[in-house]
Amino acid sequence: MSAESTPEPGITEPVTTGPQQRGGGRRRKAAPSKRRKALLATAWAAAGVVVLGGTGFGYVYFKLNGNLKSVDINQALGDERPTKIDNGSENILVLGSDTRSGKNRKLGGGTDDGSARSDTAMIVHVYKGHKKASVVSVPRDTLIDRPACTDTKGGSHPAASGVMFNSAYSTGGAACAVKTVESLSGIRMDHYLEVDFAGFQKLIDDLGGVPVTTTKAIADPQSHLNLKAGTHTLDGQRALALVRTRHGVGDGSDLGRIQLQQSFVKALLDQVEHVGVLSNPKELYDLADTATKAVTTDSDLGSVTSLADFAGGLKGIGSSHMRMVTMPVQYDPANPNRVLLQKAKAELIWKALENDRPIPASATKGTAAGEAKGVVSG
Structure with a gap:
C-alpha cells in the first residue's frame, strides 16, 4: 500500500522501512446503526455474541470463548x-499471518511445516474519544535492525541487522513482532491482534462477500487473481487473492499491494456496516464462530467479554474516520525488491501518534508509494 495524505486519520498501508529503528435478557434491534461497527469484523462479531448470550443462549459464549487463542x-x-x-x-498491532500449518498450508503455499510470516502489518492508533483512527502499514520487505527478544515460550532470539521486517514474526512470533514495532516506533503497543489466511477467507464468505470496484483489470498468475475493470463482489478466495497480489498492479512491489489492502479494509468496514448480520442469530453465530477461531489476541483481549468491550470502544469508527498511510520508505538502491525507512519522515508519524495528533501530510509526501492507488475502491 502506498502513503497517503488524507486530512482525516485512517489506516496505513504496509510500507517498507530501513535499517534504522527508534528507541526506545435484552432483545436486539433489527439491525445495527451506522455507528455500531468495530474496526475489525472479528471484534464486532464477538461483541454481538456477548449480547446474544444474555438472551438465553449463554452456552454460545462458552463455545466461542474456547475458540480464542x-x-x-x-x-x-x-x-x-x-x-x-x-x-x-x-x-x-494488527498482523495478517501466512502460517503454513493446518488449513493454511494450501492457502499459504509450501509445505505443512508449521512456519509462519507476517504477511501484513498495521499499526492502528485509536485517538482519544475513539471516534477516529490512523493506520500505518509497515511493509514486510522493509530492511530493519531487529532487536533481541524473548518469545512467549521463553526462547531467546539475538538481534540482527539489515533483515526484513517480517523476519521478526517468523523468528520469535507475536512477542518479537511487537518488540520490533516498539523498537522501530518508540511507541508501546497496547494490544495485539492476528488473523490467519483460512480465517480471513471464511470470514469474508460468512459476510456474503465484499463489493469492490476496480478501475483497471488485475491479472496476477501468482495469486491467481483475474478481475476485469468494474464492480465485483469478492468471495473469500478472491478477497484473499486481492490482498496478497502484487505483480498484477502498480509497480509490482509490496507497496502496491499495501494500497490494495488499505482499499479493501475500507470496503470491508463498509460491508460490515450494511450487512446487518446482528439481526440474524444464525448468521451472527456463524460469523462469530469463524471470527473467534481466526483471531489470536494478546492475553488482555483473550476472552469474548474482553474482546467485546474492546470492540464497543471502536464502534464509532468507520472507514470515513480513518486515515490510512504507509510508513515512509524509499526503494533500496542495492535491491529494488527491498525498501529502507525514511527515518526523519517516519519520526513525524511516531511523534504525531505519541501526542495523539493527526499524521501531518509532510510525513508521507515524496515517499515510495507503489503506484496502485485508486485501482480498487469500495
Whole structure:
C-alpha cells in the first residue's frame, strides 16, 4: 500500500522501512446503526455474541470463548518497553499471518511445516474519544535492525541487522513482532491482534462477500487473481487473492499491494456496516464462530467479554474516520525488491501518534508509494 495524505486519520498501508529503528435478557434491534461497527469484523462479531448470550443462549459464549487463542505479550517482553502514555488513546498491532500449518498450508503455499510470516502489518492508533483512527502499514520487505527478544515460550532470539521486517514474526512470533514495532516506533503497543489466511477467507464468505470496484483489470498468475475493470463482489478466495497480489498492479512491489489492502479494509468496514448480520442469530453465530477461531489476541483481549468491550470502544469508527498511510520508505538502491525507512519522515508519524495528533501530510509526501492507488475502491 502506498502513503497517503488524507486530512482525516485512517489506516496505513504496509510500507517498507530501513535499517534504522527508534528507541526506545435484552432483545436486539433489527439491525445495527451506522455507528455500531468495530474496526475489525472479528471484534464486532464477538461483541454481538456477548449480547446474544444474555438472551438465553449463554452456552454460545462458552463455545466461542474456547475458540480464542491468546499470547501473553507483557510477560514475554517484561519491562524493557516504551512507557504507556495515558492520554485516552490506544495503539494496536494488527498482523495478517501466512502460517503454513493446518488449513493454511494450501492457502499459504509450501509445505505443512508449521512456519509462519507476517504477511501484513498495521499499526492502528485509536485517538482519544475513539471516534477516529490512523493506520500505518509497515511493509514486510522493509530492511530493519531487529532487536533481541524473548518469545512467549521463553526462547531467546539475538538481534540482527539489515533483515526484513517480517523476519521478526517468523523468528520469535507475536512477542518479537511487537518488540520490533516498539523498537522501530518508540511507541508501546497496547494490544495485539492476528488473523490467519483460512480465517480471513471464511470470514469474508460468512459476510456474503465484499463489493469492490476496480478501475483497471488485475491479472496476477501468482495469486491467481483475474478481475476485469468494474464492480465485483469478492468471495473469500478472491478477497484473499486481492490482498496478497502484487505483480498484477502498480509497480509490482509490496507497496502496491499495501494500497490494495488499505482499499479493501475500507470496503470491508463498509460491508460490515450494511450487512446487518446482528439481526440474524444464525448468521451472527456463524460469523462469530469463524471470527473467534481466526483471531489470536494478546492475553488482555483473550476472552469474548474482553474482546467485546474492546470492540464497543471502536464502534464509532468507520472507514470515513480513518486515515490510512504507509510508513515512509524509499526503494533500496542495492535491491529494488527491498525498501529502507525514511527515518526523519517516519519520526513525524511516531511523534504525531505519541501526542495523539493527526499524521501531518509532510510525513508521507515524496515517499515510495507503489503506484496502485485508486485501482480498487469500495
